[in-house]
Amino acid sequence: MPPKSSSSGPSGFTKSYLLAYNTLNLAAWGTCVTYAATLLLSGTDLPTIFKRTYSPLLLATQSLAILEILHSLAGLVRAPLMTTAMQVASRLLLVWGIMYPFGGDILGAASRKAQLGDYAYLGCVAAWGVTEVIRYGFFAITLSGNTVPEWWTWLRYNTFYVLYPIGISSECTLIFQALAPAANISPFFPYALTVILLVYIPGSYILYTHMIAQRRKVMRGKSKAN
Structure with missing residues (x-):
């Protein structure tokens, strides 16, 4: 969750709240990744990894992101409302x-x-x-008043080139796999999921190009500073 620029940035209670929010998410996501990686490296089968990491760990951790929409609406952060809502909605789905x-x-x-x-x-x-x-760690360091290491900044604005396609393709795969069992809930559910898959095409493009634009802006600013 990006804090506002220093000239009009958060202060007092708002800053403390955002620092706590980002630190909590950093710890929660770090736990998710570490636990899943530990299970995988120990030879645990994939279905068991799902059962052990999904609920309540991943479910609760990802559900926290709904606050980011409220933060954007309230003007606590400068994250664009549309792109924030799109990303959070897809994850919650x-x-x-x-x-x-x-x-x-x-x-x-x-x-x-x-x-x-x-x-x-x-x-x-x-x-x-x-x-x-990477993202929550970046914001937590920024809000704490410390200087973000250059290598962390590089990770923040470059790793999405690989991670975003992996995430999007994995999400679409899960939605596609759910088309058949969705009919057991409602005959209209598979059609709704199909529409969502179609929305992923322009939606993914909007989010990906937004991140590229962010990267270009930050990297250009750093090159001028050097």
Whole structure:
């Protein structure tokens, strides 16, 4: 969550709140990634990784992001409302609308054998988790008044080139896998998910180009400063 610029940046209670919010998210996402990686490296099967990391850990951690929409609406941060809402909505759809009702169908929990959905879930955890550790860490350091190391800034504005495609492709895979079981809830649910998949095409382009523009602005500013 980017704080406002220093000339009109947060102060007092707002600054303390944003620092606490970003630090909490840094710790939560760091726990998600570390726990999932530890299970994977220990040879735990993918369906079990889903069962152990999804609820309540990932579910609660990702649900915290809904506050970012409120922060943008309230003017606490300078993050664009539309891009913030798009990203948060897509994540909430995945954790509440796909993983929650269809975990046993598309994530191998029933068969105890890894399915395509299990790999997509792991892709989401990796892409979301690493991205958020870097992002929330960046903002926490900034809000604490310290100088962000150049290597952390580089990670903040460059790793999305790889992580974003991994995250988007994993999300779309999970939504596609949920089309069949969604019909058991409502005959209209698969059509709604199909529309969402179609929305991902322009939505992904908007978010990706927004991040590229952010990177260009920051990297250009750093090159001029040097």
